[in-house]
Amino acid sequence: MMLQFPDLVKMKTKKMVFEDVYGARDSATLEQLKELSSKRRVIEESINESSFVTEAIAREMYGGFTSPLQQDLHKLEEYLPLLENLIFHADLVSSDWKMFRWTSDLKIRWASSLSSSSFFNLRVPRFFQIDNLRFELGMTLFLYGAILRERALEVLPTDLVQSATLFREAAGVYHHLAHEVLPMLEPALPAERPPEAISSVSTVMSLICMAEAQAATIRKAEEKGTTVGLLAKLHYGVTQLLDEAYDMLYKETRECKDISSRFVEFIFSCNALHELRSQKFLADGLKIAGQVGVAVGVLRLALSNITKKMPGEESWKSVFRKEIDDVSEMLRKFEHENEFVWHEKIPHGDELPLPQGNKIVSIIPYNPKRWERELAFKL
Numbered sequence: 001m002m003l004q005f006p007d008l009v010k011m012k013t014k015k016m017v018f019e020d021v022y023g024a025r026d027s028a029t030l031e032q033l034k035e036l037s038s039k040r041r042v043i044e045e046s047i048n049e050s051s052f053v054t055e056a057i058a059r060e061m062y063g064g065f066t067s068p069l070q071q072d073l074h075k076l077e078e079y080l081p082l083l084e085n086l087i088f089h090a091d092l093v094s095s096d097w098k099m100f101r102w103t104s105d106l107k108i109r110w111a112s113s114l115s116s117s118s119f120f121n122l123r124v125p126r127f128f129q130i131d132n133l134r135f136e137l138g139m140t141l142f143l144y145g146a147i148l149r150e151r152a153l154e155v156l157p158t159d160l161v162q163s164a165t166l167f168r169e170a171a172g173v174y175h176h177l178a179h180e181v182l183p184m185l186e187p188a189l190p191a192e193r194p195p196e197a198i199s200s201v202s203t204v205m206s207l208i209c210m211a212e213a214q215a216a217t218i219r220k221a222e223e224k225g226t227t228v229g230l231l232a233k234l235h236y237g238v239t240q241l242l243d244e245a246y247d248m249l250y251k252e253t254r255e256c257k258d259i260s261s262r263f264v265e266f267i268f269s270c271n272a273l274h275e276l277r278s279q280k281f282l283a284d285g286l287k288i289a290g291q292v293g294v295a296v297g298v299l300r301l302a303l304s305n306i307t308k309k310m311p312g313e314e315s316w317k318s319v320f321r322k323e324i325d326d327v328s329e330m331l332r333k334f335e336h337e338n339e340f341v342w343h344e345k346i347p348h349g350d351e352l353p354l355p356q357g358n359k360i361v362s363i364i365p366y367n368p369k370r371w372e373r374e375l376a377f378k379l
Contacts, residue, residue, distance in 0.1 A: 002215055003273065003316050004153065005266045008146035008205075011139065011196070012111035012125050013044055018086070021105045023098070023378035032373055036086060039079040046072050047143065069151040076144045083140065084370040087133045089377075096379050104131040110139040112194035113146070114201065115258045128194045134185040135197060138177060142196040142205075145173035149209055152216070160220040167213035168364040171206045176366040178202035195259050200248055206363065207245035208267065211238045213361045215274070228288070232281035235274045236357035242271040262313070269316050272309040273323060276302055278355055280327050283334070286353075292334055293344025297352050299331040 018037045024030035045051035046068075065071050093099050111125035152166035182199040195201045218234045226234075246267050249259065279302035286295040303324065310320055338344055 001319050001322070002153070002156070002212065003266060003270050003319060005263070006150060006153075007260070007262070008113050009047075009143065009150050010113040011143050011146070012048055012127070013139070014107065014109040014127060015044055016040060016106055016108065016136075018106070022102050025376035025378050028373075029375050029377070032082070032085075032375060036079070036082045039075070039082055042075050043072075043079060043140075043143075046075060067151070067154065069147055069154055072147050073144070073151065076140065076147070080137075080140060080144070081369040081371040083133075083137055084368055085373055086375065087137060088370060089375040090133055093377065093379055098379050099377065100131075103133060106131070108132070108136045110135075110194065110196075112196055112258075114195040114260050114263055116260050128192065128197075130185075130189065130193065130197070132185060132188045134181060134188075138181050138185055138197055139194075141173055141177050141181060142202065145170045145177070145205060145209070148173060149212070152209075152212065156216060160216050160223075164213045164216040164220070164361065165364070167209045167216060168361060169366070171209035171213065171363040172366040174202045174206035174209060175363050176368070178206060192258075200251070201259070204245045204249045204267075207241050207248070208270075210359075210361055210363065211241040211245070211270065211274075214238050214241065214359065217361060228281045228284040230358070232278045232285060233356050233358035234360065235278035235281060236355045237359040238274040239271050239278060239355075240357040241359060242267055242274070246271060265311055265313070266316075269309070269311040269313075269320075272306060273320065275355075276306045276323055276327065278357075280323075280330065282353070282355060283330065287334060291344075292338045292342045293346050294353065296331065296334045296338055296344075297347045299327055299334065300346070301348075301352060303327055303331065 016037065018040075019030055019033040022033055024033055042051070065074060090099055090103070107129060108131065109127040109129045111127045115126065148166050148170035152163045152170065155166065156163040178199045182197065182202060185197060186199065189197060214234065215238055218231060218238070221231060221234065246264075249264060249267065279298050283295040283298040283302075286292075286298065306320070306324060306327075311317060338346075
């Protein structure tokens with residue numbers, strides 16, 4: 001079982017009407033601005049939970065999908081190419097003061113799902129306003145990646161291959177955000193900005209999605225009867241990816257102290273859980289190789305470490321308890337066998353083998369689409 005962190009999709013936004021702000025020079029531009037507003041409105045209603053559309057009508061409207069997450073992905077995939085086109089044409093006339101004023105009048109406002117203030121004041125989300133179209137693009141893409149990730153968790157029990165693919169797609173979205181979108185926004189960011197608008201946070205998210213993709217791949221490998229030695233390395237590969245994410249987030253929190261402590265705990269807990277699983281398979285492999293004493297030492301150290309890392313979230317605790325019970329039972333059996341059959345010395349500390357990791361998943365690159373239509377403004 002994987003730990004759940006659904007909070008990422010809990011972003012909020014305020015209504016925007018593009019045609020009320022931007023001066024269109026012709027009817028075609030006006031219609032495209034109206035279409036932008038229309039496509040965004042359904043996203044607003046979905047994430048703000050203000051839609052009154054029935055399930056049957058929603059299924060007909062949004063690609064025939066029954067899953068609300070698939071419907072939301074469909075909505076975003078219709079909006080993003082139109083937004084990319086607006087940004088393309090706005091950049092061509094970005095030096096004009098009217099374009100700057102219009103974008104300011106748009107009042108682009110989003111509430112963070114990663115901000116610590118969002119958790120302390122749940123009933124009244126704190127909205128950040130940044131007058132830049134790339135802020136709108138960045139937050140929309142962050143939401144798109146978060147929903148892809150939730151969809152991956154939704155299909156995990158029934159289709160491990162599809163789940164891993166969706167995690168890899170989400171990692172690609174966050175990689176694109178970190179390297180192509182947010183660096184261009186950075187000069188315009190005020191001191192108070194949501195974590196989602198910071199490049200390094202998107203890099204952290206890309207690493208987390210990669211780790212989750214590898215975790216799904218490991219479950220498939222277990223079904224196929226992969227050797228315990230390889231499973232140990234794959235689990236430790238997840239730990240290594242999460243180590244990178246945790247280290248990067250730790251550096252970022254020194255600059256942006258508004259990141260949710262629950263999010264930090266999620267990364268730390270996932271790391272600890274996969275390290276325990278890696279040590280469990282490592283010990284199993286050692287026993288098969290006839291090194292029962294070393295296997296006992298590995299399990300004792302693993303249990304000693306994990307008890308210091310028990311998370312506060314109750315649903316995460318239950319996953320930890322199950323893993324701890326499994327490892328404890330394995331240790332009991334190994335100790336009993338060693339005591340009555342092998343009589344091997346139990347090594348400690350530096351005498352134990354160091355874990356080795358193997359990272360086998362890669363991102364699926366996100367390729368932005370732009371609806372190539374001419375836009376003409378009254379400048």
